[in-house]
Amino acid sequence: MATLTDPILVLVMLFNFVLLGTSWMKVTIRAAAAQGAILSLLPLFVQGLSGWHAVALAAAAVTLKGFVLPGLLQKAIRDVHIRHEVQPYVGFLPSLFLGAAGTGLAVVFAGSLPLAPEHVGSLVVPASLSTLLTGLLLLTTRKKAISQVVGYFVLENGIFIFGLLLLDAMPFMVEIGVLLDLFVAIFVMGIILNHIRDEFSSLDTQLLAKLKD
Amino acid sequence: MLHLAVHELLLLLLPPLLLGVIGKTKAAFAGRTGPPLLQPYYDLVRLFQKGSVFSSTTTWVFRAGPAVGLAAALLAGQLVPLGRHAAPVSFPGDVILFVYLFALARFTITAAALDTGSAFEGMGAAREASFGSLAEPALLFGLLALARLAGAFSLGAMLHDPWGAGRLARGPSLVLIAASWSLVFLAENCRLPFDDPNTHLELTMIHEVMVLDHSGPAFGVILYSAAMKLFVLGALLLHVLSPLGGSEPWVDWAVFVAGMLLLAVAIGVVESVMARLRLARVPQALVTASVLSAFGMLLLVR
Numbered sequence: 001m002a003t004l005t006d007p008i009l010v011l012v013m014l015f016n017f018v019l020l021g022t023s024w025m026k027v028t029i030r031a032a033a034a035q036g037a038i039l040s041l042l043p044l045f046v047q048g049l050s051g052w053h054a055v056a057l058a059a060a061a062v063t064l065k066g067f068v069l070p071g072l073l074q075k076a077i078r079d080v081h082i083r084h085e086v087q088p089y090v091g092f093l094p095s096l097f098l099g100a101a102g103t104g105l106a107v108v109f110a111g112s113l114p115l116a117p118e119h120v121g122s123l124v125v126p127a128s129l130s131t132l133l134t135g136l137l138l139l140t141t142r143k144k145a146i147s148q149v150v151g152y153f154v155l156e157n158g159i160f161i162f163g164l165l166l167l168d169a170m171p172f173m174v175e176i177g178v179l180l181d182l183f184v185a186i187f188v189m190g191i192i193l194n195h196i197r198d199e200f201s202s203l204d205t206q207l208l209a210k211l212k213d
Numbered sequence: 214m215l216h217l218a219v220h221e222l223l224l225l226l227l228p229p230l231l232l233g234v235i236g237k238t239k240a241a242f243a244g245r246t247g248p249p250l251l252q253p254y255y256d257l258v259r260l261f262q263k264g265s266v267f268s269s270t271t272t273w274v275f276r277a278g279p280a281v282g283l284a285a286a287l288l289a290g291q292l293v294p295l296g297r298h299a300a301p302v303s304f305p306g307d308v309i310l311f312v313y314l315f316a317l318a319r320f321t322i323t324a325a326a327l328d329t330g331s332a333f334e335g336m337g338a339a340r341e342a343s344f345g346s347l348a349e350p351a352l353l354f355g356l357l358a359l360a361r362l363a364g365a366f367s368l369g370a371m372l373h374d375p376w377g378a379g380r381l382a383r384g385p386s387l388v389l390i391a392a393s394w395s396l397v398f399l400a401e402n403c404r405l406p407f408d409d410p411n412t413h414l415e416l417t418m419i420h421e422v423m424v425l426d427h428s429g430p431a432f433g434v435i436l437y438s439a440a441m442k443l444f445v446l447g448a449l450l451l452h453v454l455s456p457l458g459g460s461e462p463w464v465d466w467a468v469f470v471a472g473m474l475l476l477a478v479a480i481g482v483v484e485s486v487m488a489r490l491r492l493a494r495v496p497q498a499l500v501t502a503s504v505l506s507a508f509g510m511l512l513l514v515r
Contacts (some may be wrong), residue, residue: 010385010512017504021497093500100504107515126515 004045005164009127012038012161013103016134019154020099021092023084025146029073032150035131036065039160040078046164057175064179069153069186076146076190080197090141090181102133116165124164132158145196145205157184214299219466220320224290227470228440229253231447231477238481253440260433266475268426270330278325279427279434285318286441295368296469303369308356311368312349315401315442319345322435326423339423340492344400344419347499348401352395354506355390355453361513362386372449376456389509391453396502398450400444400495405484409494447476 015035019028040061043054077083090098106129113125135158138151156178163175200207240247247468249255267275292311294300317394323338359371375387403420410421424435451472454457490498 007385010389013508014389014505017501017508021501060438093497095495095502096500100507103508107511111515121515123512 001181005042006123007016008042008045009123009161010040010058012157013127013130015098016103016131016154018022019134019150021096023086023092025077025082025144026074028085028147028150029070029077032153033066033070036069036153036157037062039157040065042161042164050141060176061179064183065153065157069183070188072186073146073149076193080202082144082146085142085144085147088142088147090137095137095141098137099130099134101138103130106130106133119165124161128158128161128164130158131155131161134158143204143206145189145193148205149193152185152189153182184189216462216466217301220295220298220301223295223466223470224441224444225288227473228444229257231438231443231473232440234474234477235481236483238478239485242481242485242494245373257433257437258279260436261430263429265429265431268329271328271426274321274328275325275426276431278321278328279431281321282318283434283438283441285314285321286438286445289314290347290441290445292368293445294372294452295448296465296472297373298465300369303367305366307367307369308371309378312352312356316345316349318438318442322423325427329426331426334423335424337419339358340419341423344499347398347496347503348397351393351499351502351506354503354510355394358386358390358510358513359453361510367466370450374456375453383513386509386512387453389505391450392505393502393509394450394453396498396505398446399480399483400502401446402439404480406487406498409489444473447473451476460492 012035015031015038018031019035022028022031040058044058073208088095103126106126109129110125115125132155133154135151135153138150138154139148142148142151160178163178196202196205196208230253232253233248236252237247237250243301289311291302292300292307292314294303319341323342326334326338326341343497356371359375360366362375363371363373365371375383399405408419408421420439424432427435448469451469454476455472
């Protein structure tokens with residue numbers, strides 16, 4: 001079973017490139033959703049079907065990351081009629097380059113980490129680091145608030161991959177807690193998005209940089 | 214010896230047929246009958262029977278373009294193994310020669326286009342050069358990955374059954390490289406998402422615009438070497454795309470020819486269902502190909 005992890009993680013890293021390279025809001029959200037859903041199923045591949053709680057957790061995570069949260073985001077872009085991320089601070093090609101370079105560095109860096117013997121040479125750490133970097137890039141270089149929310153979402157995916165290393169030690173409650181955190185965060189961001197929209201009738205965060213009496 | 218002869222015969226005779234198959238596929242998609250399968254051969258014969266007209270502003274550079282282009286394609290055809298058969302010429306490091314033969318062909322064709330002094334052809338040359346430089350890393354990264362897999366640096370060893378042992382471990386990299394090379398294949402051969410081989414609209418042409426001043430036999434040579442480039446790069450791509458291969462030598466030739474024809478049908482399908490990319494998006498697609506290829510290599514090297 002464990003041999004399937006690496007091909008799946010490669011798929012996850014490909015979604016990172018999609019996220020960095022596309023300007024279509026819809027594609028961005030769907031890629032993040034697909035990435036999240038695939039990742040939620042990953043523990044089952046690593047451990048095998050070990051008891052009902054693993055299956056229940058995976059099912060909950062897939063529903064939340066693959067359907068509920070992306071659904072909320074899709075609704076948000078429908079409401080405000082955003083189709084494209086226009087003119088991010090760092091262009092799509094440069095951010096694709098940065099992502100590729102970051103992935104390379106992640107692989108190099110993972111080679112020098114003192115990992116448990118069973119994780120040496122696996123893709124878990126590189127995939128995690130490159131997904132974190134992708135999330136960070138999306139968060140910092142995109143102007144639309146929704147892109148930044150997606151960035152946060154991807155960042156959490158990266159943390160989740162890192163959690164795979166601790167799968168034996170990670171208690172059920174902690175994972176549920178992380179999921180809940182994510183849910184609450186996206187919920188709060190949704191409210192903030194609504195406020196930004198009401199105030200400026202746009203979701204461009206550049207407008208937030210100006211002070212007004 | 215016999216197989217060497219088959220290699221040369223296929224290399225010399227098959228390329229225009231691929232163009233015919235692409236044409237037929239596109240016609241079938243559009244609900245037309247389309248030109249006969251052998252039309253590209255008739256076109257070549259017609260062009261070779263014509264006289265040549267050379268503009269008085271051109272020099273020997275203009276005439277060297279088609280000749281060097283054809284020679285480069287022919288030489289590259291000697292280096293690439295077709296199917297599971299050994300290539301006629303093989304030595305360590307022939308990969309680099311293979312890649313730069315095409316670069317040389319591109320250089321002479323763009324130089325010939327610039328030699329005409331037409332601003333229009335200069336524009337095409339600029340586009341061809343910039344897209345070519347973006348496509349090259351994708352090809353090279355993929356070749357490096359294959360060299361790493363085979364532990365050898367000659368095309369013959371690298372392309373001999375890359376899908377062999379350990380499919381699960383090398384599968385992701387090979388899929389990435391296949392995807393990346395498919396993009397490069399379409400871009401290098403000026404096929405549709407990148408360049409429309411049929412259009413004569415000035416602003417959208419890349420390759421076609423460079424050869425406007427060539428006529429008669431020179432133009433025929435250019436068409437023929439373009440077809441041969443399609444054939445050679447297709448043979449390269451086929452090794453990565455399909456793990457299939459016959460055990461019997463003659464079965465293997467049949468598998469190879471069937472694979473090439475299928476590839477031509479696939480190009481026809483892509484050209485029928487896709488629209489042309491906006492010119493500004495072309496570099497992005499090519500950089501994506503490079504990133505995919507580099508990522509595939511990274512997975513193997515780490």
